[in-house]
Amino acid sequence: xxxxxxxxxxxxxxxxxxxxxxxxxxxxxxxxxxxxxxxxxxxxxxxxxxxxxxxxxxxxxxxxxxxxxxxxxxxxxxxxxxxxxxxxxxxxxxxxxxxxxxxxxxxxxxxx
Amino acid sequence: xxxxxxxxxxxxxxxxxxxxxxxxxxxxxxxxxxxxxxxxxxxxxxxxxxxxxxxxxxxxxxxxxxxxxxxxxxxxxxxxxxxxxxxxxxxxxxxxxxxxxxxxxxxxxxxxx
Numbered sequence: 525x526x527x528x529x530x531x532x533x534x535x536x537x538x539x540x541x542x543x544x545x546x547x548x549x550x551x552x553x554x555x556x557x558x559x560x561x562x563x564x565x566x567x568x569x570x571x572x573x574x575x576x577x578x579x580x581x582x583x584x585x586x587x588x589x590x591x592x593x594x595x596x597x598x599x600x601x602x603x604x605x606x607x608x609x610x611x612x613x614x615x616x617x618x619x620x621x622x623x624x625x626x627x628x629x630x631x632x633x634x635x636x
Numbered sequence: 637x638x639x640x641x642x643x644x645x646x647x648x649x650x651x652x653x654x655x656x657x658x659x660x661x662x663x664x665x666x667x668x669x670x671x672x673x674x675x676x677x678x679x680x681x682x683x684x685x686x687x688x689x690x691x692x693x694x695x696x697x698x699x700x701x702x703x704x705x706x707x708x709x710x711x712x713x714x715x716x717x718x719x720x721x722x723x724x725x726x727x728x729x730x731x732x733x734x735x736x737x738x739x740x741x742x743x744x745x746x747x748x749x
Contacts, residue, residue: 558737567642567726567740568679613678617736623669624728624738626678 526551526618530627533611537604537634545599545630547588547614555616557581557590557597558624562611571599571612604634639663642727642741649717649748657712657744659727667733668710670702671726673743679726685710686733714746722748 531546549557556575560568572581577592586601597614614627641660649655659668667686671679683692685704699721701713714721724745728738 556736560740565743565745567640567743568728569740570737573737623681623684628678629676631676 526555526616526625528614528616528625528627530612530614530630532628532630534631534633537632539606539634539636540603541634543599543601543604543608543632545612545614545632547597547599547627549595549597549614549616551595551616551619553619554592555619557588558615558617559586559588559597559599560613560615560626562613562629564610568613604632606634606636608632609634640727640729640739640741642725642744644744645742646745647747649714649746651718651748652716655714655717655746657714657725657727657746659710659712659741660708661710661727661729661739662708663729663731663739664707665729665731665739666707667730668704669726669728669730669738670700670710670712671728673724673726675723682712717746717748719748722746 527550558573559571561571562568572583574581574590580589588599611629611631613629615624669684670682673679682696704710724743726743727741730736730738
């Protein structure tokens with residue numbers, strides 16, 4: 525079945541460092557891909573999305589490109605801030621039923 | 637202007653005492669989902685409604701039930717909560733079954749004592 529694999533956390537960075545969180549997927553067909561962010565004690569918020577190969581999703585300085593050849597959707601940000609500390613989930617929308625399938629999440633901690 | 641609202645944010649219930657969590661939406665979306673999220677884990681889909689069509693995940697325990705009386709509201713009933721049911725419960729909506737994003741509420745943190 526469809527699945528998502530993320531790099532394990534926690535990831536600890538200094539403020540203004542470059543961020544990469546790796547995400548790869550296995551799916552039938554051409555799923556849509558998403559990054560969600562979860563702040564402590566809160567629900568999930570959509571960060572960005574891409575619906576077809578080579579699409580780049582971007583929001584709040586975060587970017588991710590849908591790479592079909594490598595089945596990847598890595599999250600990047602050029603300069604992280606303390607306020608970016610959260611758990612980040614990569615997800616795909618299955619072509620079979622459309623339900624969201626999540627990766628295991630990566631906790632990011634940004635230190636001043 | 638919250639779009640998916642879950643009540644309450646925090647719920648404490650006794651072992652074995654039925655509890656209901658509620659979710660409402662102002663987006664007029666067709667699909668509503670209930671997820672269970674335990675500490676440091678990914679959300680796990682329990683079930684979803686497409687309009688009135690109920691879809692249960694194969695591994696969702698019978699202890700969990702759901703009701704959707706109208707488009708805007710959806711309820712999660714836990715008939716006999718056990719200690720293992722303590723978790724964050726997330727409600728989400730989406731426009732359709734297709735590959736559209738889901739919008740999440742803030743969640744209800746359930747504690748079982």
